[in-house]
Amino acid sequence: MALNDFFSMGGYGAYVWSSYGICAVVLLLNVIQPIIRERRTIRELQKRFSLAKENKSDKHS
Amino acid sequence: MYLPKWLHQFGAPKYFYDLSLCISRWAGIICIICFICGLYGGLVLAPADYQQGDSFRIMYIHVPSAWMSLFVYMVMAIAGGIGLIWRIKLAEIVARSSAPIGASFTFLALVTGSIWGKPMWGTWWVWDARLTSELILLFLYLGYIALQSAFEDRRVAARAGAILALVGIVNIPIIHYSVEWWSTLHQGPTITKLDKPSIHLSMLIPLLFMVFAFKTFYISTLLIRVRSEILEYECNTSWVKQLLGINNGIK
């Protein structure tokens, strides 16, 4: 039952695993949030540029 | 003031934007490898501590995040200072982007310290010197972030934040010593059990791996933030338009 021993952590399982869990959640949020933000920025800027281009071509025609 | 030419080139947003993707990816890969090594070494290979049992394994995330919380604040203040003196946009962006990451490291150090304290001290929170100064550091980070969000102009926000961070960095040693002095007066030497002057090698090596993993994690996520900030700062320049135009063409 080596795996059981590993998860119980000598009776401290709740403390050890909860802190590792919180750590994993916070670190993952720190990865996901900037990636989402980068995508949103790129999308917004592209939208703005394509709108500007349409406006310009409208004026020329 | 004089700056070498290569530094100017390095600080140019366009150049850095191209370079940062490469650095960010490699730092991310090294980070994952170090995390796996550190976690395996720390959770499986390292023997249980003879006094604290298995609960000492929280150390492998508590200590790196506590170190990183101070390190990130230093980076924030130094980058802010560089931005203030030489008006380098990139330094301002680095300082601004570091704040949320540093705040989350500080938060982690506090939470894991408190969870570690529950089996060791019997309560969740003890006014221990290190926990208390970590808490004040969290307040400093939150103040910086609040100040950043109060301004509409990013560049003014960055420069105002730089001054706050520099004031904070002068204050941090004073805070540290004051809190240490205060807590030794209020508590007996009960906590010295946690201070281990010597640490066994099989426990130390995973810790070093974890420290390195946290450091590369910081670099990698910082650069992702920096990249999107660069795009927002530079959205009116031709290279950004060209970059996004090419993206459009591919689609």
Next chain:
Amino acid sequence: MSEYINIFFIILRRDLMLAFRNKAEFVNPLMFFIIVIVLFPLAFGSDSALLKQLTSGIIWVTALLATTLSLETIFRSDFEDGSIEQFTLSRYPLTLLVSAKILAHWITFGLPLIAISLFTGFILSLPNQTIVALCITLALGTPVLSLIGAITVALTIGLRGGMLLSLLILPLTMPVLIFSMLAIQNATIGQPISAEIYFLAGILVLAMTLAPIATAAALRIRLS
């Protein structure tokens, strides 16, 4: 050099005169200080042993809060009517203006605060050595509060939301509070307090040298 000293005293005199003309701005924080101190006995009951233990701490925490309230206006009128902008255009360093204004603030706020604390200490019959320690720590500590506060006020000037100011000031002033309280506690049990006093004096010297520079830099940023 003597010209700089002259200018310094001219600004100081002007600010003091303004403060005494506009009495509400200068009396209100002191009123706040007194009222909050009176609130504590009402909240904790008139158990004098407990109150004696708490009084010096209450006075210090209330002084911190009152400082953040009173500092809010230190640069506001000069910033709004353009006096600060005019001063940056002159050939005198902005640190001169800033340090004169901070000193004026301390004279109109810090000095009365120490007097009120002394008075409160006597009324609540604190032991003599505690009152002495309280006054020394306030004399060394309140200028630090004004100096550090001035930096954050200069940073947040003209921004909406007064809460931001206290969020920024309070963490930075925690060491001053800690050392002062340690000194007062030591004095109460008859221990020497010179170590804490030296530390406070050191913080004061550091703040006096660095804070005017930082405040001037912050004002310049806000003007640009």
